[in-house]
């Protein structure tokens with residue numbers, strides 16, 4: 001049998017044309033769907049943005065060496081003697097070397113510092129001390145203002161995320177961190193990744209300012225080709241004095257983000273699903289009353305010979321279209337409200353981590369599908385009801 | 400050898416259930432209507448006139464017995480087949496017109512034409528022709544809400560004859576109209592019967608309305624108890 005296009009179309013049109021009644025139905029459906037979409041998009045874009053901040057911080061061609069039985073920077077400790085041993089290693093240890101043939105590495109340490117900001121009060125930030133090679137051992141880092149800190153100088157460069165939030169960190173300003181006054185000499189970006197939530201300074205300056213002489217938490221190296229990490233690991237395996245682990249930078253940050261992103265999703269999904277359930281019940285209710293409002297009209301066209309299928313599809317399509325409009329409005333609102341919104345949380349090292357909510361394709365698709373499901377599921381029952389109306393309603397009832 | 404009547408009910412049984420209670424309407428109803436006849440069915444309220452008409456329309460089914468129209472056995476058809484049959488073979492005129500208020504007169508008349516593979520241009524031509532036939536030429540763009548009852552019923556008749564069916568079923572077509580409008584509508588039905596050869600079955604409780612028909616059947620207690628045939 002041919003699909004009754006013309007019948008269905010005229011039935012949909014007849015319904016859409018009864019504007020005031022339709023507006024009431026449409027408004028309630030569209031808004032409940034939009035609200036569900038908005039809430040889910042909020043949570044998912046937060047999780048996605050958080051993940052992106054951390055995963056984009058990580059490069060696959062950089063490795064972080066950690067010591068002291070931990071696989072995070074916090075609590076890691078690498079004795080100076082071990083670093084000298086690594087530097088002295090000849091042969092292929094999977095690490096890129098500089099012009100002089102030495103492994104290109106950056107020794108690093110992170111200390112939490114408190115900075116007060118005019119609006120938000122005091123905030124914990126991560127101050128990273130690093131060798132001059134540090135910035136070059138990170139992919140996607142670029143100066144947006146000024147220059148990097150000079151070795152031995154009490155200078156800091158500031159990630160763009162915090163530079164935006166703290167007027168006190170403008171280039172040229174002086175800022176007191178711990179017992180030492182630093183001069184801000186530059187700002188850098190890293191594509192919104194976690195690095196942008198850090199302050200960078202010279203390793204020795206940070207160590208002396210915070211009384212951490214001789215300490216190194218992590219060593220960053222650039223890997224030499226795809227198999228570099230394995231060769232590095234086996235080279236480190238030979239160092240029996242101190243157990244060291246080498247982690248690909250990307251994996252390090254992914255591991256940090258996974259827990260939090262999962263938590264955000266675990267929190268967001270039940271709320272969104274619960275709301276979706278409510279919205280579906282609401283959709284069933286409104287569409288049911290829409291069908292019963294149209295009893296005489298539906299029965300009349302059915303009595304004229306319109307098929308059951310057309311009555312079903314007209315009602316169902318209407319619900320689906322309304323939910324699609326709700327999805328569009330919800331996504332547009334989410335985009336306006338959430339996308340790029342800067343949020344911050346407590347990240348590694350107890351320091352604040354800024355990230356931007358991200359409405360990526362996955363978030364858009366997931367929320368759109370949930371919104372559409374409300375219409376498709378919520379419209380099905382009323383659509384069936386529309387096919388079951390007794391036709392005698394047309395012949396007996398007052399029109 | 401007599402020709403098989405156009406409409407034939409044989410041994411039709413029909414009743415309703417209200418909870419536990421069975422309400423019998425017809426126990427053994429028989430009726431023959433030849434093609435081209437104009438029959439008025441009268442009877443007290445609740446005697447089953449609408450029920451009979453609904454069975455002829457295939458909107459309700461008989462509990463037992465045969466309902467055949469033009470050789471088609473409605474009682475043997477399923478819901479979808481009856482729906483298709485209705486679309487192709489009969490027009491229905493409702494007491495309360497049953498026009499869709501959000502569609503204008505022309506669009507209302509066009510409804511049954513949408514069920515057939517007729518190109519849009521021809522549909523519009525047909526709509527104009529039948530609107531003209533019921534005296535509403537040029538009124539196609541008007542909405543039902545702005546029309547008098549008599550005009551609405553004429554739109555209803557135009558819709559019923561748009562597909563040029565052989566059979567018109569009318570349930571109290573003048574029941575909601577003033578006398579002048581009712582006469583208009585009845586004249587129109589008579590015209591459709593005489594000039595275009597439509598078979599018409601009209602339910603009414605108004606003897607004046609019935610007097611326009613060629614033949615009047617009285618329904619009482621489940622049977623036709625009286626018959627009058629116009630000269």
Ligand SMILES: Nc1ncnc2c1ncn2[C@@H]1O[C@H](COP(=O)(O)OP(=O)(O)O)[C@@H](O)[C@H]1O
Pocket residue numbers: 415416417422424442443444445446447448449450451
């Ligand atoms: N759907 C129904 N359920 C129960 N009883 C019904 C139903 N439809 C009609 N009846 C009853 O059947 C009888 C005949 O109704 P109807 O055919 O409408 O009579 P008429 O049109 O002659 O007034 C009435 O008593 C009415 O109450």
Ligand SMILES: [Mg+2]
Pocket residue numbers: 448449450
């Ligand atoms: Mg009746």
